[in-house]
Amino acid sequence: MAITRVIPVLLLRNQGLVKSVKFKAPKYVGDPINAVRIFNDKEVDELVFLDITASTEGKPVPLALLQDIATECFMPLCYGGGIRSLKDIQQIIQVGVEKIALNTIAHEQPQLIQEAAAVYGSSSVVVSMDVKKNLFGKWQVWTKGGTVNTKKDPVAWAKEVEALGAGELMVQSIDKDGTMSGYDLELIRRVAQAVEVPVIACSGAGTVEDLARPIKEANASAVAAGSLFVFHGKHRAVLIQYPGQQVLRQLFS
Amino acid sequence: MIVIIDYGVGNLGSIRNMLKKIGHSSEISSDPEVIKNAEKLILPGVGAFDAGMSKLNETGLVALLHQKVMEEKTPTLGICLGMQLMTKGSEEGQEAGLGWVDAQCVRFRFDEGKKLKVPHMGWNYVHAQKEHALFDGMFEAPRFYFVHSFHLQCNNAQDVFLTANYGYDFTASFVVDNVMGVQFHPEKSHKFGMQILKNFATYVAS
Numbered sequence: 512m513a514i515t516r517v518i519p520v521l522l523l524r525n526q527g528l529v530k531s532v533k534f535k536a537p538k539y540v541g542d543p544i545n546a547v548r549i550f551n552d553k554e555v556d557e558l559v560f561l562d563i564t565a566s567t568e569g570k571p572v573p574l575a576l577l578q579d580i581a582t583e584c585f586m587p588l589c590y591g592g593g594i595r596s597l598k599d600i601q602q603i604i605q606v607g608v609e610k611i612a613l614n615t616i617a618h619e620q621p622q623l624i625q626e627a628a629a630v631y632g633s634s635s636v637v638v639s640m641d642v643k644k645n646l647f648g649k650w651q652v653w654t655k656g657g658t659v660n661t662k663k664d665p666v667a668w669a670k671e672v673e674a675l676g677a678g679e680l681m682v683q684s685i686d687k688d689g690t691m692s693g694y695d696l697e698l699i700r701r702v703a704q705a706v707e708v709p710v711i712a713c714s715g716a717g718t719v720e721d722l723a724r725p726i727k728e729a730n731a732s733a734v735a736a737g738s739l740f741v742f743h744g745k746h747r748a749v750l751i752q753y754p755g756q757q758v759l760r761q762l763f764s
Numbered sequence: 765m766i767v768i769i770d771y772g773v774g775n776l777g778s779i780r781n782m783l784k785k786i787g788h789s790s791e792i793s794s795d796p797e798v799i800k801n802a803e804k805l806i807l808p809g810v811g812a813f814d815a816g817m818s819k820l821n822e823t824g825l826v827a828l829l830h831q832k833v834m835e836e837k838t839p840t841l842g843i844c845l846g847m848q849l850m851t852k853g854s855e856e857g858q859e860a861g862l863g864w865v866d867a868q869c870v871r872f873r874f875d876e877g878k879k880l881k882v883p884h885m886g887w888n889y890v891h892a893q894k895e896h897a898l899f900d901g902m903f904e905a906p907r908f909y910f911v912h913s914f915h916l917q918c919n920n921a922q923d924v925f926l927t928a929n930y931g932y933d934f935t936a937s938f939v940v941d942n943v944m945g946v947q948f949h950p951e952k953s954h955k956f957g958m959q960i961l962k963n964f965a966t967y968v969a970s
Contacts, residue, residue, distance in 0.1 A: 513886040554954045582781050587909055587952045607777040632811050634883045634911045
């Protein structure tokens with residue numbers, strides 16, 4: 512059996528690492544290259560970098576930084592943020608990133624999922640979706656860093672992108688982001704049960720124990736977290752950390 | 765010099781970076797002169813079998829590679845699709861493979877009710893079926909990063925070097941004399957992958 516992946520999700524803003532709460536109030540947590548070195552030492556399963564302002568501010572993909580990150584990164588690497596074309600994807604993959612995460616652009620140009628999957632294989636194409644509950648408790652998919660409501664249903668959207676060739680889905684909950692209050696298991700379960708492709712559960716992990724729940728209770732294939740791996744203690748002091756292999760293997764056994 | 769064969773498929777920089785990190789220089793090239801002089805070859809690759817094979821054919825390097833690998837016995841390591849191209853062919857496509865190992869590539873097939881997600885993507889443990897220099901000094905519980913939907917089926921059991929389990933045991937690596945292949949990505953597998961590349965870089969035929 513494949514080993515359950517536990518993935519730190521790191522947010523980039525102006526070349527620095529930040530961490531948000533509910534997609535707001537990004538706090539600076541350090542230098543990305545330094546973080547990669549630490550995560551190398553900790554033998555992390557995989558890393559995801561998302562540029563949280565590339566899309567909203569219309570900035571280009573930070574290729575030079577990605578190249579530096581990829582050079583240091585001896586684990587699989589995924590990047591999302593500000594991708595607008597197949598050419599962007601080609602450049603990202605060329606600098607040494609193996610997977611790309613599409614979010615806003617997947618709504619604007621769904622065919623890009625198909626084109627990217629045809630060229631680089633489905634396993635290189637992750638679709639990331641940011642989900643928020645409305646006042647009536649209905650889940651809706653948001654884009655542009657949680658600023659635009661597409662009003663799409665996450666399950667329907669998941670099926671749509673799977674049919675277009677997405678190889679993995681990353682499900683983020685805007686309500687849970689940075690709260691460290693546990694995953695939105697119901698949301699993850701609904702999406703994971705609706706698709707065949709692996710679902711990466713994200714948003715809300717506050718303890719190492721939380722990491723097991725989307726796998727054991729909600730059909731997710733992998734878990735991702737931000738705050739858990741960059742903050743320590745109730746005052747949220749910055750500390751890059753990752754559980755040891757023994758802890759993780761026990762957790763999922 | 766180790767030459768990483770560039771035929772327009774996949775991310776070659778990370779292989780060079782890892783080799784550099786462990787103190788071995790390498791060159792990414794599709795230049796016949798460079799390949800002719802290579803002491804070792806790495807055949808990388810990701811994606812579909814036919815796409816990879818036709819790109820390799822388009823480079824016009826195949827005859828030279830046969831010469832290097834099969835006649836001069838240059839130590840050669842295939843990675844992921846690169847390993848699959850070394851076989852006779854694949855269920856995934858129509859193109860003939862390089863035929864450097866008596867094997868073919870087949871899709872993951874699971875019994876009803878035991879279906880696992882394909883591609884097999886993520887980290888998995890491997891188990892050595894024989895001794896080989898590629899595993900010298902390997903760490904405890906070696907695990908590697910895999911992304912693939914097809915896997916090797918060797919026709920000679922003695923060619924199988926490593927197996928991994930995904931629904932059932934499959935060939936994760938083969939070794940036939942100077943020709944070696946790994947299904948996983950050593951360049952993305954931390955110290956475990958570094959050890960494999962280090963052993964390949966220092967490999968001397970016995």
